[in-house]
Amino acid sequence: MEKNKSDDGLVKKIFRALHTIKGSGAMFGFDEISEFTHEVENAFDMVRNGKIPVTRELVDIGLASIDIIKLMFNPNEGDEELKNRKLKIVEDIEKLKPSTSEISPTSKEIQEEIKQTPPIIAEEEGKEFTYRIRFIPEPDFEERGGDILMLFNELHKLGTCRTVAHVMNIPVIEELETDQCYMSWDILLTTSKSKNAIRDIFIFVEDYAQISIDIIDDGSSPHDEADYKKLGYIMVERGDLSIEDMKDILASKKFFGEMLVEKGIVDVDKVESALVEQEHVRELRKKRHHEEILSTLRVPAEKADKLVNLVGELVTMQARLSQVANECDDPELISIAEEAERLIWDLRDNAMSIRMIQISTTFSRFTRLVRDLSDELQKKVELVTEGGETELDKTVIERLTDPLLHIIRNCIDHGIELPKQREQLGKNPVGTIRLSAEYSGAKVIIDIEDDGAGIDLDAVKTRAIERGLLKPGVEISETQLFNILFEPGFSTAKELTSISGRGVGMDIIKKNIEALRGTVLVKSRKGSGTRMTLQIPLTLAIIDGLMIQVGKENYIIPLSAVEEIVELTRDDRKKTHGRDIITIRGRIVPYIDLRDYFLFKGEKPFIQQIVIVEVENKKVGIVVDEVIGKHQTVIKSLGKVYRDAEGISGATILGDGTVALILDVTRIAVSMESQTESI
């Protein structure tokens, strides 16, 4: 609302929501809620009626009212503070009310409103637009070879057309010159064709007719309602009516069009034409809205969850079927199993897609957070979001909210400087937090970037030494220093604030992201800002896995992490003199043997395989005895007892009913890194 103050539809939507709360509140005996909402509704009613403009104060009132109404549902919250907050809102609404002389909108405001109507920039092929065409032929139009009917027939071929003839200039028959055209037209055309395609129809008559073509509807419904401009605004926009005349007419209580004609300000044809435009666009939007409703189906989330669970069971069953079919070596059974496999994979993809929701649902929550926090800290911060259309599994999105919340709070509290400081540093006083999401294979990358103070690595190092996390004189990489930030309780903040600085947030962020089988990467430059990159899997329910074997046990490595597989022989090991590294295309890659990691007994096979995975932009190897192949992995949680088992993120049931553990490659890689460092 703050960004688009002329959004009439949004104001009406808020008004209706308040009206519903008021009505249903009263119906169920929540009288206080009903009375309070009535006051807030009044404020939005004034906006709706053009008596007051949308201001930051109004938005503040709206947001604060939401909080108060929520609190009022809880009977224990009926305390003094709540009463005072309610009173303050009512007082603030009172302050918004204009004096009597201000009730009617000023010419400037109306002009501004018309100017602020979102401009419709360009036509896209395939999308439907509604054009307003004004066609005023010269009196000798037909004499000069023009054919009005043919032109209109051509326009009708382009789409849905409504034409309004202006007949007011036709004289009495005795004075009429039969070779003259006294009529002109307004045409409303809804079509997927471009403005140029319409102009082409008039190409041969342009010299002896005035033609203007404007887009009045761009095919998108800004809101879930079939609304359109008021009659007066249509005519002011068309240049048929002055703002002053519109105000005069509005002051009387009669129908607008009727008064215009009665006072002789505008002729009836022009009112007729504006009415037709209003009706045409309203009908069009209503139809579009209705079609949108019909094309979607609302299903409770539990049903979608259950469907995915059932599909998970089906995938497990299918794995068993394939295994049995292969063991029986019956071609017919194998064929059926393969067909079932294909169908079940399709079903899996479809079922998973039902649970996918756009990340914009989460992004939009942070707008208020940024607004409130920046106000509280007297900072100026703008939140820019990109890639909101990126889809993630509903469960992932739900569990992503808290980490993102922590990160953004940190950005505002520690990152973005005060406006004065920023100006002194030559920065824009308004800081920016950029929140973006994009696909990267089976993962989504979420970047949270601020243009604030950045992280002072020297301060991190000093604090790490003070806390005994780092030995003095030991050189460590930038990445390792950034990783220290995720240590529990670590903070470089000199002061604690109510928002952050206790060093609790960062390790929770990492834990939460890792629980989602994701990773966090920090990059920062002192003075320029910080970027945190989260890599999150698209889904947590069913993944493509790589089944490997160590001893007699099967394990799953998420396929999205796997880069390549190389062979490791006992001779290769000897060449590196006991160091667990291998050279791949000139690059040294460290590896960890799962036999060592999981304390397997017995001799290692002569030939093993190294599964190269990428963790936090680094390649590491995981040595396994054998690679079995790709496996559809239905993820099952390990339960409370084994939840913290290191290196394991879950389990899955195989076709033969046995369990395979899913490896947490990030944890394994980190443990390997710490072992290397301690060496």
Add this chain to the structure above:
Amino acid sequence: MIDTEIKKEGKKIVVTIGGQLIHENAEKIKEVLIKAISKGNHILIRFGKVEAVDFSFFQLMCASHRSSEAKKKVFILDDRTPEAVADVARILGLYRQLSCPIAKMTHCFWMKGEKGDVLHAH
């Protein structure tokens, strides 16, 4: 070519008009209409076999209506407007919701009824 006939039916002057009601024949149609208006106070336009029609005919209709109103005469169209005429009137955007302000004696020809039909005075 146009086919026209002016006859008296009681108090009404009935003009039957057909043929090619187009720009090229507008002058002839105008003459017929002026003549009909001069002959009585209640003029009814009835359609014969219409072969073609264009905007010039509708201009003539409106102009005749205006003249009649100025002379406090009734000028109306017959109920049975041929589909071909109605189609062109629709394409040219003549049908409307608001009456022309000069229409005092009778409705505007092109006013829509409740069902979107054209209203005609009887």
